[in-house]
Amino acid sequence: MGSGYAREYLPFMPGWTLWLLYPLFALILAALAWALVRRYSTYRRRAESLRDHLRAVPGSPRRRLRAALADALLQRKVLERRLPAVFHLPIFYGMVLLTIGTTLVFLDEDVVRHLDVGQLMSGWFYVVWEALLDLAGIGLVAGVLIALYRRLVLRPSFLPWRPGTVLILAGLLYAGVTGFLLEGYRIAVHPNDWAAASFVGYAISGLWGGAAGEAGGAVLAYRLLWWSHAAAAFALIAALGLTGLSHILTVPGNVFAQDLRRPRAKLTTPFNLAEVLESEEEVELISGVAATGDLAPAARLGADACVACGRCHAECPAAAAGRLLSPRDLILDVQESVRWGGPVREAAYFEAASWSCTNCYACEEACPARIRHVDYVLDFRRALVDQNRLDEQKLSVLEALDRNLNPYKLPSHERASWLAQVPYAGEILVGETEEPAEWLYWMGCSAGYDSRVADVALATMRLLRAARVSFATLGPAEPCCGEPAKRLGEEGRFQLMAAVNMELIREAGASRVVTHCPHCMHILAQEYGSLGFDIPVLHHTELLAELVRRRRLPVQAGVLDLSAVAYHEPCNLARAGRPAAALEVLASLGQTPPVLPARSGRRTFCCGGGGANMWYTVEPEEQRISAIRLEELAATGATTVATACPFCLPMLNDAAGSREGERLAVRDVAEILAEGLTTDGPGNCTRNPADW
Amino acid sequence: MSPRIVVAGYDARGTGAAAAVAREMADSIGGAVDVVVLVPSAIPGTVEAFVEEAGLAGRAERVVAYELPPGHAYSGVTVADALVDAAAGNDVSAVVLADGPFAREAAARTAVRLDGACASMCSTVEAVAGNLVSVTRPAYGGVALAHLTLKASPAVVVLAPGGASAGTATGGAAPAVERKALTVSEVAGRVTVLDETPVVKTCDLEHAKVVVSVGRGFAKPADLEIIDDLVGLLDAEVGCSRPIAEDFKWLAKEHLVGLTGATVTPDLYLALGISGQVQHLAGIKGAKIVAAVNSDGRSPILKNADYALVGDLYKVVPALTEHLRKRKANGGAGG
């Protein structure tokens, strides 16, 4: 192995080059450090720093670090979209390799050589490394060109115009191209046997041809090019602290700063009312963000991590409907005001945006920086409630929760009045059975008042009885779970309702809760859960799937014709980390699985009813969210839409009525399943089935 | 000095209704009624026209028209200023406000400044012994009624929206009209009127005694014409379901009845071609009688109606109109 395979160090450059380069480099590093320290100093709310937050955040730091690195190194979120996968990955890894390569060259010459241990950049390692670096350079240049083409020519509508980003891309392109030109020059003037390993530089050396030389104007040109290359690299290093390039640090930082165990559908809990009431001290019940100045350190870091990629905007149903909300702009507005010297913005500035949000989590699912948009929205809502900026509609809902114990503003004594006609009502009402049942069937307000949803409850009960599941329901005595209050931002009222309900459920004596409402489910499981409630809560599709698996349901598998049934996945199931139980149930029952619309699974599209949107109108709006979704479902050719949420059901049903053409039927999975019952079972429920 | 009852309302209708309530109270205690009006912003025409429209003759002894200084508007503060001024130096046993914009705020401010008691949403108001006032107001979300006696005097009460009816004016002596400049208290200065945009109202569902409501049972916008005569004969307001107002936009949004629209409390609610989803029903709980016409016998509206008619509205509406026309011609009552 020839010792001749070695890197030539700074050819054609005068001897004083390093005397200028190193001080300049030190200056740039100092500037970077200064910018980073300044930026870190903005992650602070009064006396509370990001460090305080990091100390308090639950979950092991090792796991969080692993998650942050996995996102960065595996580019997990980036790879979820095709085009960005094609250009971001080579740019990222191209730059990583080239930065290591350049650092190694200087280390080798100015450190390792003086240690008298030989040279790194020599031998086969050097040759292979050179080839790899050229590959990295090609990746970088090609990636940047694609990115520029996308930004300047394709210009997808969700991508905001950011001159800074274009400048950074231009800088990367310049550094990459000049790097190749310099390499080509070196090879042209000092050709050697192994030069072909640097295959790009080798090819370019031919272009230099006779123009390159050892002296004269050519060398001057080389030196200028060399310095401009160095300048571009230095500018990029400084940009790391000053521009959006900082996402290399802030995005993993944001992942590291988060409580990874907090499920998507768990909203924030700003205080625990019961604890506050018990404590002797005077505690101020602060909830919400009245102005961007009140944002917590972690929320500041989160907003700072936004790379303006617009993915959230592209997925957002509110933006698609023409409402005054773009999650991208909301976060960028927050970012602008928390970065140094930005304008402080009041919650009122975000008013229209906050009320336009359906809490569908599509933005959070899409966000490569793992920003939790709904947290910001909810905090602004809380402040707006605190400032009494609620309109009549929202106010009357909150009042109705107090007075009527339901958001429909209908009398509490009329709740679930249809149960009186159910022949077996006496066997399933809590308090009327001899022993407590195994399951508490939590019906939710919609079953209590919406006759369409009452049908869903009836179907569910038919199925449970056919499978001999021991269950009971509170029926007319069941109050609202408090979801509208929670999502509208009335935390105190919500926790008061929660306290009463937790007691009520415990008293019912069931060991598990089942509900057909994903909204009730999350409120009971997550929100009550964080207030000390520990009874497991399942969605009816989960219980039904389990019953199908255990062959407890008298249904014939593979009989129903589902070829014309499209399944609309509720956001609060598909994006909330719950298993796709409804699909499992349908698939086992049908000859074929149901059809799925273009956007499904974790990228399912909202019906428009979440985030308490069910209870007020949002204006302006160009198109109803439910209508957009129904069109998508109709495009599958289906004549029936299946769903598993009592909000999706009336939303899509309402849209179905106003749609031209044959009216689509909208049904709950339980209703379809009940249709497949071969028998209604024994007709009475056993109270102690062996294996529940 | 005889005890006085002071009255204020946002518009002629409300003022008239509040004055009628006050008259009865005043008669039972041998007192007099003073009506407070804010000009110019509160009433469109002259004070005299307002007195006429509100039917104050025979109901009030005195009308005090307070001139708002420039830059000030009708608000909780200015109404309270007028009421407090009108009360000054008199033995006031009660202040009666019609429900409306700012009424509750004005009531609270007035009660505090006069050291009185305050109650809103009152469906009945009576003067009782000892210069006290007793009222009925809803409790527990309307499932019960609370009978309260207000222990401090004066009692400042706000009537329930649409609760008290103006009745027919009794006629009698026209009240004396007095004009005064309003001295606005300092707090009002914190609000500056930048701009005024009149709201154009094409319907008043909240106060309507009869509502004829249309739904998707109507095939096209032109068909809505078939209810015109019916609406005229019943002296009704027109309501609708959401698709009519928001999806098809055949009627303005103000006509929408339901969870996200108006809550109505008429004596008669006639639903034509409306299926009666809960979001619609939520707005008509307060109707005394619900009648529905629907071609589908399974429509939920039929279960929720006092009078349910399964039939084609295109046949039923003309027949009903004809019937009413005949009855009216024969001198029968409108409904």
Ligand SMILES: Cc1cc2nc3c(=O)[nH]c(=O)nc-3n(C[C@H](O)[C@H](O)[C@H](O)COP(=O)(O)OP(=O)(O)OC[C@H]3O[C@@H](n4cnc5c(N)ncnc54)[C@H](O)[C@@H]3O)c2cc1C
């Ligand atoms: C969040 C949310 C909020 C909502 N808020 C409201 C609200 O505030 N107010 C509201 O009204 N809706 C509201 N809706 C909509 C509501 O769910 C229903 O979709 C809507 O009320 C249906 O309107 P409809 O009865 O006119 O239409 P449909 O449900 O289509 O009913 C039409 C009816 O007309 C009958 N019909 C057809 N032809 C004839 C004929 N020739 N003669 C007689 N009958 C005929 C049919 O049998 C049918 O019952 C809301 C929906 C959602 C999801």
Ligand code: SF4
């Ligand atoms: S939660 Fe849904 S509606 Fe709200 S901002 Fe995100 S994508 Fe938009």
Ligand code: SF4
């Ligand atoms: S919030 Fe997330 S998804 Fe939205 S623009 Fe910023 S980085 Fe992209």
